[in-house]
Amino acid sequence: MSKLLEVENLWVKFPTRNGVFDAVRGVSFSLGQERLGIVGESGSGKSMTGRAILRLIRPPGIVEADKLALEGEDLMGRSEKEMRKVRGQQISMIMQDPKFSLNPVMRVGKQIMEAYRLHYKVSKKEAKKKTLAMLEAVAIRDPERVYRMFPHEVSGGMGQRIMIAMMLIPDPKIMIADEPTSALDVSVQMQVLEIMDKLVKDRGMGLIFISHDLNLVSSFCDRVLIMYAGRVVETLPADKLHEAQHPYTRGLLNSLPRLDAPRDRLEVLKRDPAWAKEESVSG
Amino acid sequence: MNGIEIEGLNVWFGDYEERVDAVKGANLSVPKGGSFGLVGESGSGKSTILRAIMGLAPTWSGKIDILGKPVETPRSRDFYRAVQMVFQDPYASLHPRHSVDQVLSETLSLHGFSDIDKRISQLLDDVGLGPSFRFRYPHQLSGGQRQRVAIARALAPEPQILLLDEPTSALDVSVQAEILNLLTDLRAEHKLTYLMVSHDLAVVGHICQDIAVMQLGEIVETLGVEDMRAMRTTHPYTKHLLESSLQSAAG
Numbered sequence: 132m133s134k135l136l137e138v139e140n141l142w143v144k145f146p147t148r149n150g151v152f153d154a155v156r157g158v159s160f161s162l163g164q165e166r167l168g169i170v171g172e173s174g175s176g177k178s179m180t181g182r183a184i185l186r187l188i189r190p191p192g193i194v195e196a197d198k199l200a201l202e203g204e205d206l207m208g209r210s211e212k213e214m215r216k217v218r219g220q221q222i223s224m225i226m227q228d229p230k231f232s233l234n235p236v237m238r239v240g241k242q243i244m245e246a247y248r249l250h251y252k253v254s255k256k257e258a259k260k261k262t263l264a265m266l267e268a269v270a271i272r273d274p275e276r277v278y279r280m281f282p283h284e285v286s287g288g289m290g291q292r293i294m295i296a297m298m299l300i301p302d303p304k305i306m307i308a309d310e311p312t313s314a315l316d317v318s319v320q321m322q323v324l325e326i327m328d329k330l331v332k333d334r335g336m337g338l339i340f341i342s343h344d345l346n347l348v349s350s351f352c353d354r355v356l357i358m359y360a361g362r363v364v365e366t367l368p369a370d371k372l373h374e375a376q377h378p379y380t381r382g383l384l385n386s387l388p389r390l391d392a393p394r395d396r397l398e399v400l401k402r403d404p405a406w407a408k409e410e411s412v413s414g
Numbered sequence: 415m416n417g418i419e420i421e422g423l424n425v426w427f428g429d430y431e432e433r434v435d436a437v438k439g440a441n442l443s444v445p446k447g448g449s450f451g452l453v454g455e456s457g458s459g460k461s462t463i464l465r466a467i468m469g470l471a472p473t474w475s476g477k478i479d480i481l482g483k484p485v486e487t488p489r490s491r492d493f494y495r496a497v498q499m500v501f502q503d504p505y506a507s508l509h510p511r512h513s514v515d516q517v518l519s520e521t522l523s524l525h526g527f528s529d530i531d532k533r534i535s536q537l538l539d540d541v542g543l544g545p546s547f548r549f550r551y552p553h554q555l556s557g558g559q560r561q562r563v564a565i566a567r568a569l570a571p572e573p574q575i576l577l578l579d580e581p582t583s584a585l586d587v588s589v590q591a592e593i594l595n596l597l598t599d600l601r602a603e604h605k606l607t608y609l610m611v612s613h614d615l616a617v618v619g620h621i622c623q624d625i626a627v628m629q630l631g632e633i634v635e636t637l638g639v640e641d642m643r644a645m646r647t648t649h650p651y652t653k654h655l656l657e658s659s660l661q662s663a664a665g
Contacts, residue, residue: 172586172587172588172589173557173586287456316455316456316613317455317613317614317655317658317659319455321658343586343587345587382588383587383588386587386588386590386591387587387591387616388591388594388616388617388619388620389616390615390616390619390642390643390656390659390660391643391660393619393620393639393643394620395598396595396598397591397594397595397620398591399588399591399592399595400588400591
């Protein structure tokens with residue numbers, strides 16, 4: 132399997148009054164044409180890892196890495212202008228909440244079309260045709276009508292499908308999905324995931340799926356990285372998640388209430404300070 | 415005597431052609447000391463029922479009895495002494511410029527308590543926060559600690575009924591476990607009655623004895639937790655919810 136993305140010893144640092152805060156500490160992994168899940172609690176650095184790959188960390192934040200390469204080509208040394216060509220066209224990112232990531236005063240169709248025309252020189256007519264086809268691909272029934280709608284007129288699930296359409300239309304090689312379904316209902320969640328899964332598979336893309344939901348990740352991804360305090364503590368094939376060895380992963384799994392196994396008290400995670408000091412596992 | 419008794423509750427917003435019926439003919443009863451869960455998708459009207467009980471949804475019809483007495487409009491101080499609510503998002507429901515001490519002492523003095531100092535220490539102790547948290551501001555607390563403060567505030571007037579609106583959906587799973595344990599302990603200690611709203615069937619199944627499933631403003635099925643675990647349901651929507659929830663749990 133060819134490596135789409137290679138990350139070696141990635142650090143994200145934020146200088147503060149009390150010294151430097153390390154949000155991500157020496158994370159290494161590689162991504163092929165697969166679905167890689169990154170799980171962890173809030174503050175574990177999973178979103179920062181996703182942002183650092185696109186070099187979206189704003190100063191004073193600092194990104195450092197021994198290697199950050201897209202299909203063998205270095206990303207660290209690129210200028211902002213060159214990075215703009217990578218973002219969207221090569222690597223795209225789906226954010227958590229469509230309510231905050233769509234432009235509220237621009238019609239949905241125009242926004243998707245803009246994403247396409249930024250990267251490809253095509254006529255408006257052709258771009259519109261492509262946009263409508265893309266809306267259909269994300270299972271929107273009446274693309275002509277949705278094309279003319281404003282973001283406040285669509286539901287959460289539809290908004291997230293519009294985001295997916297917008298991110299996929301430039302045909303990127305890698306998609307980073309940062310909690311794409313946590314703002315959605317359980318029943319809509321599955322639907323959005325299925326659409327994403329199908330499109331990623333059909334196009335042979337690599338997917339980085341960032342989530343706090345262990346069960347969701349284990350059922351949806353091929354491989355899982357578990358992050359704690361800015362480090363990767365364990366890496367596993369997704370179907371073996373329930374055989375995890377690391378006490379942190381075990382603790383997370385045990386703290387979930389279960390319908391099929393009722394208990395009087397839930398197990399509470401006891402944090403071991405040693406976990407934060409361990410070396411990062413490469414995945 | 416039942417803690418909460420609701421019959422034929424309708425709640426609507428807007429008038430004439432803009433009228434939206436958020437809750438249609440809901441019936442439910444929670445025995446004193448019991449715990450009852452409402453599940454359903456967003457927009458199914460589950461939070462609206464809680465808001466109607468609290469007097470936060472002004473247009474409603476039907477019957478709402480609390481501890482055997484019909485509610486008054488506007489709600490009396492005695493009502494708020496008996497019924498308190500914990501909201502979904504601890505980041506939004508605490509005043510950003512009030513310290514924990516101010517939040518709790520305001521509630522206590524509104525309800526006419528005199529030994530405020532002692533009660534604040536007791537409340538913080540009840541929810542598992544030490545005295546060191548007393549003079550902190552919300553931004554100095556983590557999400558789980560904030561939700562503990564919100565629960566302490568709800569407990570301040572010594573209520574008999576707690577309405578819980580998705581109390582853990584904004585929290586991490588490890589913190590969720592701590593808060594759910596805390597809620598279980600508090601119910602046993604203070605003999606509270608819970609009415610809880612959640613979209614997570616596993617959470618509701620952990621806390622509640624009886625569960626009502628809502629869809630499009632109507633309660634489509636009410637069942638006991640044992641029946642739910644054994645998949646003894648009659649309504650297809652309940653079945654669908656249970657299957658998708660068990661599927662994601664099994665991985």
